[in-house]
Amino acid sequence: MAAADTSEAPVLKVENLRTYFRTRWGEVKAVDGVSFELRKGETLGIVGESGSGKSVTMLSMMRLIPMPPGRIVEGSITLDGEDLLQLSESEMSKVRGSKIALIIQDPMTSLNPVFSIGNQVTEAIRIHQDIPKRSVMEKALEVLRKVNIPAAESRIRDYPHQLSGGMRQRVVGAIGISCQPLVLIADEPTTSLDVTIQAQYLKLLRDLQQESGMSMIFITHDFGIVAKMCDRVAVMYAGKIVEVGSVRDIFNKPSHPYTEALLASVPKMEEDVDRLYAIEGQPPLLHDLPVGCSFADRCPYVMDRCREEYPPEFPVDEGHYSACWRLA
Amino acid sequence: MAEVTSNLRRSRLVVPSWGQIGYVLRRWPVGPIVILVILIVVGAFAPLFAPYDPLLIDLPARNTPPFWVEAETEPRLVAQRVDKLSSEDRDKISLRDARKKGFTEAEVGDTIVLTVRPVGSFSHLFGTDQTGRDVLSRWIFGARVSLMVTAVSLTSGLVIGVAMGLIAGYADQIFPKYGKHLDELIMRIVEITFAIPTILVALVIVIVFGKSFFILLALLAFVAWNAFPRNVRAEVLTLKTSDYVALAKISGASSFRILFVHIFPGVINTVLVIATLRVGQLILIEAILSFLGAGVQPPKPAWGAMVADGREYLGDAWWIAMFPGMGIFLVVVSLNFLGDWMRDRFDPRLRQLD
Amino acid sequence: MSRFIIRRISYMLVTMMVATLLVFSLSRIVGDPRLLYVQEGGYGLSPEAWDALGIKLHLDKPVAVQYLYWLKDAVRGDLGDSMLDRKPVVEIMYDATGATLQLAFFGWMFATLVGIPLGVLSAVKRGSVWDYMGRGVALLGQTLPVFWVGIMGILVFSVQLGWLPVGTRPEEFSLKHYIMPAITLGWFSAAGYLRLTRSAMLDVMDSEYVKLARAKGVNATMVLWKHAFRNAIIAPLTFSSLVLAGFITGAIVTETVFSWPGLGRLAFTAVDDNDFPVMVGLMLLFTFMFLIVNLFTDILYAYVDPRIRYG
Numbered sequence: 001m002a003a004a005d006t007s008e009a010p011v012l013k014v015e016n017l018r019t020y021f022r023t024r025w026g027e028v029k030a031v032d033g034v035s036f037e038l039r040k041g042e043t044l045g046i047v048g049e050s051g052s053g054k055s056v057t058m059l060s061m062m063r064l065i066p067m068p069p070g071r072i073v074e075g076s077i078t079l080d081g082e083d084l085l086q087l088s089e090s091e092m093s094k095v096r097g098s099k100i101a102l103i104i105q106d107p108m109t110s111l112n113p114v115f116s117i118g119n120q121v122t123e124a125i126r127i128h129q130d131i132p133k134r135s136v137m138e139k140a141l142e143v144l145r146k147v148n149i150p151a152a153e154s155r156i157r158d159y160p161h162q163l164s165g166g167m168r169q170r171v172v173g174a175i176g177i178s179c180q181p182l183v184l185i186a187d188e189p190t191t192s193l194d195v196t197i198q199a200q201y202l203k204l205l206r207d208l209q210q211e212s213g214m215s216m217i218f219i220t221h222d223f224g225i226v227a228k229m230c231d232r233v234a235v236m237y238a239g240k241i242v243e244v245g246s247v248r249d250i251f252n253k254p255s256h257p258y259t260e261a262l263l264a265s266v267p268k269m270e271e272d273v274d275r276l277y278a279i280e281g282q283p284p285l286l287h288d289l290p291v292g293c294s295f296a297d298r299c300p301y302v303m304d305r306c307r308e309e310y311p312p313e314f315p316v317d318e319g320h321y322s323a324c325w326r327l328a
Numbered sequence: 329m330a331e332v333t334s335n336l337r338r339s340r341l342v343v344p345s346w347g348q349i350g351y352v353l354r355r356w357p358v359g360p361i362v363i364l365v366i367l368i369v370v371g372a373f374a375p376l377f378a379p380y381d382p383l384l385i386d387l388p389a390r391n392t393p394p395f396w397v398e399a400e401t402e403p404r405l406v407a408q409r410v411d412k413l414s415s416e417d418r419d420k421i422s423l424r425d426a427r428k429k430g431f432t433e434a435e436v437g438d439t440i441v442l443t444v445r446p447v448g449s450f451s452h453l454f455g456t457d458q459t460g461r462d463v464l465s466r467w468i469f470g471a472r473v474s475l476m477v478t479a480v481s482l483t484s485g486l487v488i489g490v491a492m493g494l495i496a497g498y499a500d501q502i503f504p505k506y507g508k509h510l511d512e513l514i515m516r517i518v519e520i521t522f523a524i525p526t527i528l529v530a531l532v533i534v535i536v537f538g539k540s541f542f543i544l545l546a547l548l549a550f551v552a553w554n555a556f557p558r559n560v561r562a563e564v565l566t567l568k569t570s571d572y573v574a575l576a577k578i579s580g581a582s583s584f585r586i587l588f589v590h591i592f593p594g595v596i597n598t599v600l601v602i603a604t605l606r607v608g609q610l611i612l613i614e615a616i617l618s619f620l621g622a623g624v625q626p627p628k629p630a631w632g633a634m635v636a637d638g639r640e641y642l643g644d645a646w647w648i649a650m651f652p653g654m655g656i657f658l659v660v661v662s663l664n665f666l667g668d669w670m671r672d673r674f675d676p677r678l679r680q681l682d
Numbered sequence: 683m684s685r686f687i688i689r690r691i692s693y694m695l696v697t698m699m700v701a702t703l704l705v706f707s708l709s710r711i712v713g714d715p716r717l718l719y720v721q722e723g724g725y726g727l728s729p730e731a732w733d734a735l736g737i738k739l740h741l742d743k744p745v746a747v748q749y750l751y752w753l754k755d756a757v758r759g760d761l762g763d764s765m766l767d768r769k770p771v772v773e774i775m776y777d778a779t780g781a782t783l784q785l786a787f788f789g790w791m792f793a794t795l796v797g798i799p800l801g802v803l804s805a806v807k808r809g810s811v812w813d814y815m816g817r818g819v820a821l822l823g824q825t826l827p828v829f830w831v832g833i834m835g836i837l838v839f840s841v842q843l844g845w846l847p848v849g850t851r852p853e854e855f856s857l858k859h860y861i862m863p864a865i866t867l868g869w870f871s872a873a874g875y876l877r878l879t880r881s882a883m884l885d886v887m888d889s890e891y892v893k894l895a896r897a898k899g900v901n902a903t904m905v906l907w908k909h910a911f912r913n914a915i916i917a918p919l920t921f922s923s924l925v926l927a928g929f930i931t932g933a934i935v936t937e938t939v940f941s942w943p944g945l946g947r948l949a950f951t952a953v954d955d956n957d958f959p960v961m962v963g964l965m966l967l968f969t970f971m972f973l974i975v976n977l978f979t980d981i982l983y984a985y986v987d988p989r990i991r992y993g
Contacts, residue, residue, distance in 0.1 A: 532708065
């Protein structure tokens with residue numbers, strides 16, 4: 001989907017990305033024609049149910065898809081001018097961690113249990129930056145302090161199991177920003193944290209972003225986080241982006257039935273309802289996608305045309321697009 | 329109309345297509361099952377299948393090879409004098425031939441002794457051993473012995489092990505006060521037995537108590553036993569919390585009744601898988617014990633003992649050791665495959681079990 | 683860390699005591715222990731010898747005291763004499779230990795050098811020829827009985843092909859003589875190492891921290907060895923103590939097959955000749971060796987996995 005008019009080129013541009021997986025039930029089209037842009041300093045949120053393709057999109061961007069069952073069939077991922085899909089593996093590993101970094105979901109398991117925190121933080125620095133050894137340790141301490149790890153000098157020798165969940169997630173964050181990436185991808189970074197710690201962590205990420213000017217992609221299913229953190233939102237369903245726009249546009253004027261349904265399922269404190277709204281039906285099987293709009297079977301506004309042909313994106317407002325035949 | 333009637337009269341024989349056969353072959357472990365069934369049947373009805381009495385000694389026919397082996401000369405131990413030329417005379421051998429047979433230092437006039445291999449025939453399919461006993465018959469009876477020993481030990485071990493697992497898992501219900509300690513005690517015992525080197529202990533027991541068949545059975549039952557308690561207990565712990573158990577308790581059923589009527593059926597799957605996997609190990613241990621002379625006693629045929637016998641004759645009569653060894657291998661491999669299949673089918677959680 | 687070691691050592695000593703108790707009670711279970719010292723179907727002892735033996739074993743004293751006397755002698759290195767040779771048990775065992783240790787060493791080398799790399803390869807290159815080979819080896823290792831491997835080995839490599847000598851430890855060191863016995867001994871454990879390493883590697887390679895390491899930009903080889911392998915090796919390491927326990931069993935059979943003059947064959951001949959004192963000595967020795975290996979493995983394990991150290 002196209003972005004609003006921009007004065008400068010976007011930092012990241014994904015065009016028509018398709019990632020398929022060969023399984024014994026058929027070819028699973030996990031990501032089926034996804035395009036979006038990310039500008040400098042901007043935070044994009046990607047929302048959707050499990051299975052919508054958001055994690056696979058993220059993994060494809062980092063080229064971390066396991067290649068035997070999966071493959072990137074088509075598309076381009078342009079980061080800072082170069083197409084990541086054209087790079088060799090060794091070139092790509094230079095990009096990973098330095099220009100584009102990742103914070104993954106589960107702090108319990110994302111840190112290697114047999115190495116110290118210091119070892120793991122300095123590893124990224126050592127690989128990507130050509131600075132003398134003494135400075136590596138200083139940089140590591142600096143970045144640990146930035147994520148508010150208390151007593152960083154003594155903590156740096158600790159092992160992951162000696163830290164609390166919240167602190168571990170902050171260390172993962174530290175690893176992510178250690179090389180000043182252009183884009184930081186956060187894949188549901190707060191799902192396994194306590195609610196109070198969540199708020200702290202999100203604030204931390206926002207501060208870091210403001211300080212460094214990096215762009216962020218936030219992958220989540222939680223609209224509350226989207227509201228707090230993101231400038232723009234892309235809604236994904238069954239491997240495709242169905243609606244994209246600014247946070248305000250999406251919340252105030254959802255133009256795709258799926259987006260509407262998602263927003264309606266979030267219970268609001270002010271309302272007094274007897275039953276919580278849940279979207280009827282099930283998402284389609286990704287190896288057996290229907291012709292036409294994938295949401296058709298669950299859509300309250302479904303028309304005949306929806307089952308015949310997949311809708312293109314229609315502009316709703318400036319920078320706000322939705323793939324629904326109602327807008328035709 | 330006429331065509332319809334002639335259709336009906338066509339033969340009803342359904343020939344499975346290749347696709348269907350392939351499907352069955354892939355889903356079910358046909359190979360192992362067939363092998364095991366054959367062995368069990370043959371072993372169980374050994375007297376029917378064995379062509380000879382396994383204990384029948386027939387010295388003139390000793391060390392006959394299996395039926396497919398051809399030999400060069402007649403089955404005798406011959407002393408031959410080295411002669412310059414080859415001769416019709418049975419007692420003479422040419423110098424060249426002697427040298428060819430490996431006697432590189434031989435000279436004319438020397439006497440050399442050749443062990444000449446007898447020829448195989450269909451009267452002894454697997455050949456004969458060093459005292460002339462038919463190897464095939466001994467093999468069949470050996471299968472029977474292994475079968476019996478394994479079946480008995482496995483069953484007794486199973487009963488004890490499963491009972492222990494059931495009790496350990498449910499102990500806190502049966503004995504509200506000491507239950508937890510009983511559970512721990514049982515598990516400790518199981519852990520300790522895991523660390524014991526079986527063969528060594530078996531040998532010591534044999535020395536102390538003598539080489540009796542009963543001792544062998546007891547030993548094997550002991551080996552069979554300790555695989556069960558841990559996993560059975562885990563199952564019980566899970567099943568303990570299910571609704572139908574709660575219902576039974578509310579209805580006033582006694583703990584024992586709950587255990588054996590309600591919980592036990594849920595445990596059967598796991599038990600079956602473990603049992604199948606264990607049988608292979610039992611057979612191996614029995615074979616090793618027989619090999620070392622601590623198992624089934626001669627002259628009763630047992631595969632392990634036959635291999636031990638055959639060891640001295642490897643150069644001349646390799647078949648004495650080969651066939652029983654193959655037998656052990658076949659059985660254990662089939663059991664392994666069968667066990668793996670059962671585990672995948674009935675209880676994939678056991679995949680950590682080695 | 684040192685507290686950890688001290689704890690393990692004291693645990694080992696306690697177990698050793700229990701073992702001596704068990705061994706001792708075995709000899710007293712059958713009633714008069716002198717019966718064990720008489721060879722089966724052998725000549726028996728003269729009445730004077732019988733009585734002398736009774737005094738030597740302190741049979742007039744209560745059982746607990748007998749145990750203490752026996753223990754005292756054992757600790758001082760006196761485990762009696764072999765019934766067969768009339769040589770002190772300790773001496774016989776000492777002569778045999780070197781042979782067994784050497785064999786065990788080579789067997790272990792084989793097991794680890796074949797099992798672990800094949801396990802890694804089999805996991806990393808899933809579905810390839812290495813994978814099938816690895817799984818084949820694992821299967822064969824588990825199902826072929828130890829003695830059969832040895833015997834078939836002798837049959838094929840010594841008798842038919844004449845490549846390798848037929849076992850039996852030579853006076854001077856000759857590597858060729860070690861090949862078949864070591865392979866026979868280590869075969870079963872190689873399969874075990876292979877399976878363990880393979881499943882550990884598979885688990886680890888799927889883990890989140892490996893994913894993060896890749897996301898950091900660590901190149902593939904380093905991810906494999908520094909991150910994945912270092913974690914995967916923990917399981918096979920613990921397995922080593924089981925391996926060596928298995929070697930005790932295996933050595934008995936292997937040494938018998940190859941006529942290797944070690945502790946295993948000693949055990950075999952002891953059973954054959956009903957030589958009880960030797961058996962007792964062997965049991966104690968084996969238990970001790972097993973415990974020492976366990977101790978080592980535990981310490982090594984703690985070093986490799988910091989969670990145990992500081993947990």
